[in-house]
Amino acid sequence: MPIQCDYHMHTPLCKHAAGPMEAYVERGIELGLKEIGFSDHNPLPDGRGANVRMAEEELDYYVNRVQELQLQYRGKIDVKLGIELDFIEGLEDYLAAQIARYPWDYIIGSCHYFDNACQIGTWTRQFPGTPDQQWVRYCEQVKKLARSGLCDIIAHLDVVKRSTKQPTSVGLDAITGALEEIARTGVCMEINTSGYRHSELNSPQPYPNLAFVEMALKLGIPLTVNSDSHAPQQVGTMFPTIENFLHVRGCRQLCRFDQRQRMTYDL
Ligand SMILES: [Zn+2]
Ligand SMILES: [Zn+2]
DSSP states (O other): OOOOEEEEEOOGGGSSOOSOHHHHHHHHHHTTOSEEEEEEEOOOGGGTTGGGSOOGGGHHHHHHHHHHHHHHTTTTOEEEEEEEEEOOTTOHHHHHHHHHTSOOSEEEEEOOBSSTTSOSBTTOTTOSSOHHHHHHHHHHHHHHHHHHOOOSEEOOTTGGGGGTOOOOHHHHHHHHHHHHHHHHHTOEEEEEGGGGGOTTSSSOOOBSOHHHHHHHHHHTOOEEEEOOBSSGGGTTTTHHHHHHHHHHTTOOEEEEEETTEEEEEEO
C-alpha cells in the first residue's frame, strides 16, 4: 500500500504559508491520501516568535476551521487536527495547558529555538558557537523534547543542516544519541520531505537524512511521512520515493493517529 497519511500542513495563520485550507485537502484527495492533517505553528506567550505563528486568540478559530473541514470532507478523506508545538524549555507548563484544551489527533514537537525568548533559531547561520556546538545543543534539546511526553511525533530531526553546516563526527554522534533517545522513549518520528524543496541543502534529502532514517529503522523507531506543506502543491512531496526507500528496507508499517492514540497501517 502507498503512504496514506500526510500530517504536516500549515495555513496562512502562521504568516509564511499560502493557500486556502480546502486546497490542501483537495490536493490530498487528488493524491489518493486517506488522511490529511493540519499542524500549524502553535501560539506562544508574550509575542515570542510571533512573526511565524498564529496568535493566541486565533487558536480557537484554527481548531474550529479544521473541525469544519472534517465534516465537509467526511467520506472523501479524514481531516485530522494537529499542531506543531515548539518545545521551549521553561514553557512546559504553558505548552501542556495549551495541549489540554483541545481534542488533538496528534502533536508534532519541534525544536526551532535554543532560547526561552525565541531569538536564537536552531538552524540559524549566525549561531554563536561552532557547528559542532550547534549540533550537540540541538540534539540535547531533541532528547528533552522526546522525554517531555508533550508530543506524539518528533519533527524534522537534523533540521540544523538547513544552516548549511554539516555535522562532523561530533555532530553525527549527537544525532545518533538523539535517535537512541527517541527509540528509548518510544515516540514516533516523522520523515519530513520538505528537505527536498529546500534549495540551501547541498544534496536533496528529507529531514532526517536517509542514512538516519535507516538507523531509525534499525532502532525500531515508529515512523510517519510528512510533507511539512506551506502551500497546497507541496502536499505529498516525494512520497513515492520515500515509499520505495522504506519498502526496499523491509519497512512494512507506518503510524497513524486518532485522538492521540497511535496505530499502524500497512505499507
Ligand atoms: Zn513553517
Ligand atoms: Zn512545519
